[in-house]
Amino acid sequence: MGWVAEAGAGGHGTELNRNIYRRACQTVSSEVERTPKPVSFSLLTSLLDVTHENIEQVMRIVSQSTGDAMLSPEMLEPRLTCARNWINDYLPDDERTPIQSTFQTAAYEQMSEEQRRMISLFSSLLNEHWNYVGLTDLMYNVPEMVRGVPLDVKPDTALKQVQRSFFVAIYQLVCGRETGPRIPTLLLSLGREKTHMLVTPPRKEACSSL
Structure with a gap:
């Protein structure tokens, strides 16, 4: 609702924006219930999906993603x-996040040498x-470290492509797909032990990529 704040500061179209906001937040009889601490709906649905609704x-x-340790x-x-209703009643099966078991x-063997080094x-x-x-x-620093690029340098197009290839490699190992929820959210949902199991090559495969 950034445009509401701008409207309050006297920006163009202030009254129109305020009217739209009022209509969205209340009915004729009462005000619509609103979340005291708004958190991304996609974050909530991703977490509920992967953790099987482990609140x-x-x-x-x-709490980690927002920096607010007092959230309830x-x-x-x-x-x-x-978000729970969406997961249980509306989310199509093919849009759920599959998690590999091994x-x-x-x-891994289909990945490039650079992808293996990043993994x-x-x-x-x-x-x-x-x-x-x-x-x-870490997700953004690993490609820079493998390429020998200083961590404080703004990535150019080539480095962004390397970062993307690294993200795809993680998704392939964890989900069997090229996309998925934000990787930090996904991995924290799985837990440290399972994440290690899914992204750590057995010694034989790891040695063969060196």
């Missing part, structure tokens, strides 16, 4: 319940970056 785990990851499920309502050797480095650094912010940074 304790969902809240832990949401009640503070996310009614959005949290809406390390995907065949997918190996990522796996070795997981423990010391096991939180939302740490994993987010």
Whole structure:
């Protein structure tokens, strides 16, 4: 609702924007219930899907992603319940996030040497970056480290392509697809042990890529 704040500051179309906002937030008889602490709906649905609606785990990851350690499920309502209803009643089966049960050797063998090096480095650094912010940074830093690029350099088109190829490699190992939920959210939902199992090549495969 950034445009509402701008309208309040005297921006163009202020009254129109305020009227739209009022209509969206109330009925003739009462005000519509709103979430005290709005959190991305897609984040909630992704977490609920992957964790099988483990609310304790969902809240832990949401707290990390927002930096608010005092969040409670009640503070996310009614959005949290809406997200659960979406998962249970409306989300098509082919849009759910599949999770692999073992390390995907065949997918790993199809990866480029650079992708394998990034996977190996990522796996070795997981423990010391096991939180939302740490994993987010690691996802972008690993390609830079493999390419020998300073971490504070703004990525150019070529580096962005390498980062994308790394993301695809992670998704292939974890989900068997080329896309999925945000990777930090996905991995934290799975837990450290399972994540290690899915992204750490068995010693034979790891050695053959060196």
